[in-house]
Amino acid sequence: SAALTVVVHGRGGHAATPHLAVDPVVTAAAVIGRLQTVVAREAAPAEQLTLTVGTVHAGTAVNIIPDTAELGIGLRALTDDTLDRALAAVDRIVRAECAASACPRDPDLTVLSRSPALHGDPAATNAVRAAHTALYGPARVTVWPPSLAAEDFALYGDAGRDLHGETGIPLVYWMLGTTSPREWAATNGTNIPPNHSPHFAPAIRTALPAAITALTAAALDRLSGRQDTA
Structure with missing residues (x-):
């Protein structure tokens, strides 16, 4: 972007x-x-x-x-x-x-x-997706299609080697749903205000715990040593 x-x-x-x-x-x-x-x-x-x-x-x-x-x-x-x-x-x-x-x-x-385009590491992404699926179940984890949502997260990887001096850092990026189950059921997933809309209102009580556990599950998976076989 x-x-x-x-x-x-x-x-x-x-x-x-x-x-x-x-x-x-x-x-x-x-x-x-x-x-x-x-x-x-x-x-x-x-x-x-x-x-x-x-x-x-x-x-x-x-x-x-x-x-x-x-x-x-x-x-x-x-x-x-x-x-x-x-x-x-x-x-x-x-x-x-x-x-x-x-x-x-x-x-x-x-x-x-x-910001450069962000391309996740395939092996690490598959491993983290498996960890999230084990945590939440397959009905709550899906593959997100390529998106134009901009993010400077790519600079943590090879694109930012001039900043941090490292190469070969695998990157994994995921999206988090912030709509409550009640609102999703009431609207059938349509006409929900997106981020940056003045009407955007994340369901903090459900979204924040999900975000914390998703990040924790990904970190534990990466730190467990399974990344060598992912």
Whole structure:
């Protein structure tokens, strides 16, 4: 995943004389619309990629055309190659729209953070899944499909060797359900607010004990010596 900011530079002015200004809000709106084609037209249908314009900031009053408009953009992909191409597309589109709007200066694009794709170790993952299945039963443990949920956990493994100096660290990552059995039964598992929703409310009394025992079971399995035969 990657997070970046884009600052579009216009020329401020009064709303009564827009012809004397270069409106960065209009340019930013064009950028937002055009960015939607990165996923729809520049990524293969089977290639998982998302692009989200999560923040838009511009202006201080309704009668003032501002000097700048700022966008916060998030990109998520399953491979570094896909992410590289998406970042290049964002750069190209932003610069082209600013040129088309006759912006007085080039836009500023700043990558704030970037995390590598996380790939769990197959043997360790199978062993931990078996430990969780033994603890909770097969009905409560399933295989999670590839996800674009971003996580810097990959840096604990080989991707972070420049940080910690180690290689060959097996990684295991799992998802935890936080919906209570009562809510799940009442909704049949549909329309449940996801994380980051303002209505997201984990069932702490059931989720927290499950999280603690899942982590404990995984740690005991890894520390028991069975990892050599997993």
